[in-house]
Amino acid sequence: MDLGLKGETALCLAASQGLGLACAKALAEAGVKVVINGRNAERGKKAVASLGNGAAFIPADLTSDADRARLFDEAKRHLGHISILITNADGPKTGPFLERNLDDWRQGLELTMLPAIDLAQRCVPDMTARKFGRIINISSISAKEPTPNTPLANGLKLGLIGAMATLAREVARQGVTVNNILPGPFDTDLLRRVAPFLVAKPEMPQEEAVKLYGERAPVGRIGQVAEFGALCAFLASRQAGYMTGQSVVIDGGHVHAIY
Amino acid sequence: MDLGIKGQTALVLAGTRGIGFGCTEALAEAGCRVVFNGVTPDSGRIALAKLKGHDVHYVQGDVMKPRDRDRIYDEARAWLGKDVSILVTNSTGPAAGSFMSKSLDDWREAFEGNMLNAVDFAYKTIKGMMEAGYGRIVNINSMSAKEPSYNTPLGNGVKAAMVGAMATLAREVADKGVTVNNILPGPIETDLLRRFTKHMLNRPELSDEEATRLFGESVPAKRLGTIQECGALCAFLASRHAGYITGQSIPIDGGLIRSMY
Known part of the structure; x- marks a missing residue:
């Protein structure tokens, strides 16, 4: 399928590894010129080499207001305009609700919600002017079915969905769509880190917990990041122009709710 | 219906007017001892006059401000003479206006005032509830957490965040006799x-x-809908009968939400 994205451009946040990088790869393969961001320059360079198609890496800490402003300016300079924004973030602190404090929640807001909101606000004017734009937020199934021991992510990722649902309706007439992808268990570092909490066995070795978590999904395995990238590229495509404000689950049947 | 909460201790946030007052009144009528707060002393006086004959106490304070929250809780605890067993969280919604017109500081303020207020009071009260083996947290949220309304991005976002946070808490305390639910008024x-x-x-x-x-x-x-209808739902969720309902978000909207679930 030709996604109709040749000559388009994308800024992918927190995309030097894992799901973010998978999105960048799928977009680059569809002919999109991509800027990826991350904190680790070494990892960024390696990631960019795997992309081609004029891709660039811009280091930035997404929790810093100044870094985000610089990231946007540099990305725009490199790309000319930004037609696709993929937002992503490191997971906030884990552990029981009752062990977190209000400052944990405040930090969670800065990490999980505000970077996506800020970059969306910066990118939207060009998107609406060109009558084509795609904002895709990498969320989590925990925004739909809260997982134990990840109260910050459960709360704040749902908060971002509420915010983005509003933006989706504001820009729907201008050819801009705003959607969320809700991944279940995928083969990433982040999953390895939180897996023991997800299976409610904090003491279990990470690899074992990952396997157990995967087995709980009806499909019996964790997802491959390339599968995730493909969904992202589809949502960014010309074909997906009538889908907006949606939260699409990709989880091997993990979520039990019908809707 | 006897709600089985006579003599229980309740704290209703932003409970002098509107839906918050509906909850204050319904809990008082069910025989709870109720502390409620509000920002302006005038609204407190008016509410107290309407609640004459009930065992209620007004505390001045703004739940959006962390320091006020500490004081409200301390005063409530002192007047009640024991731990809070029923917490109703509520706040005035953040300012309307388009997503594109809001600054990051608007988001921070909305988060502090309309989400962390509830989280803060949950932290303050939950230990006592767990020790007593009975507790009810009822959050007055909004139907916009389920179906976002236009021009209220701050409310849509932070109220949805509250649902996710409270859903997690609900499961953590479910075996301690404590339930956590949200009311989504239309x-x-x-x-x-x-x-x-x-x-x-x-x-x-x-x-x-x-x-x-x-x-x-x-x-x-x-x-x-009326504030009395909201209050009745709140009192039911706070009741002994509602012990198996937890982690839920219940719309009360005259059928406005189109979504089946």
Whole structure:
């Protein structure tokens, strides 16, 4: 399928590894010129080499207001305009609700919600002017079915969905769509880190917990990041122009709710 | 129906007016000893006059401000003489306006005032509830957490965040006799609604009265809901009968939400 994205451009946040990088790869393969961001320059360079198609890496800490402003300016300079924004973030602190404090929640807001909101606000004017734009937020199934021991992510990722649902309706007439992808268990570092909490066995070795978590999904395995990238590229495509404000689950049947 | 909560201790946030007052009144009528707070002493006096004969206490304070929250809790605990067993969280919604018009500081403020207020009081009260083996947290949220309304991105976002946070808490304390639920009011006849309706309808040129009337007609029930109906739902969720309902978000909206679930 030709996604109709040749000559388009994308800024992918927190995309030097894992799901973010998978999105960048799928977009680059569809002919999109991509800027990826991350904190680790070494990892960024390696990631960019795997992309081609004029891709660039811009280091930035997404929790810093100044870094985000610089990231946007540099990305725009490199790309000319930004037609696709993929937002992503490191997971906030884990552990029981009752062990977190209000400052944990405040930090969670800065990490999980505000970077996506800020970059969306910066990118939207060009998107609406060109009558084509795609904002895709990498969320989590925990925004739909809260997982134990990840109260910050459960709360704040749902908060971002509420915010983005509003933006989706504001820009729907201008050819801009705003959607969320809700991944279940995928083969990433982040999953390895939180897996023991997800299976409610904090003491279990990470690899074992990952396997157990995967087995709980009806499909019996964790997802491959390339599968995730493909969904992202589809949502960014010309074909997906009538889908907006949606939260699409990709989880091997993990979520039990019908809707 | 005897709700089985006579003599229970309740704290209702922002409980002098609107839906919050509906909850204060319903819990008081069910025999709870109720502390409620509000920002302006006038609204406190008016509420107290309406609640004459009930075992209630007003505390001045703004739940959006962390320091006020500490004081409200301390005063409530002192007046009650024991731990809070029923917590009703509520706050005035953040300012309306488009997503694109809001600054990051607007988001921070909305988060502090309309989400962390509830989280803060949950932290303050939950230990006592768990020790007693009985507790009820009822969060007055909004139907916009389920179906986002136009021009209220801050409310849509932070109220949804609260649902996710409280859903997690609900499961952590479910085996301790503590339930955590959210009420999602639709159009209820309050001052807040009168102010926001024209934005929700995306027709800022309408007068408040006209917008409110139009909105009422657009609801399948063909009318706005009352604060007494919200209070009754709150009291039921706080009751002994509702012990197996937890982590839920229950709309009370006259059929306005179109989504089946």
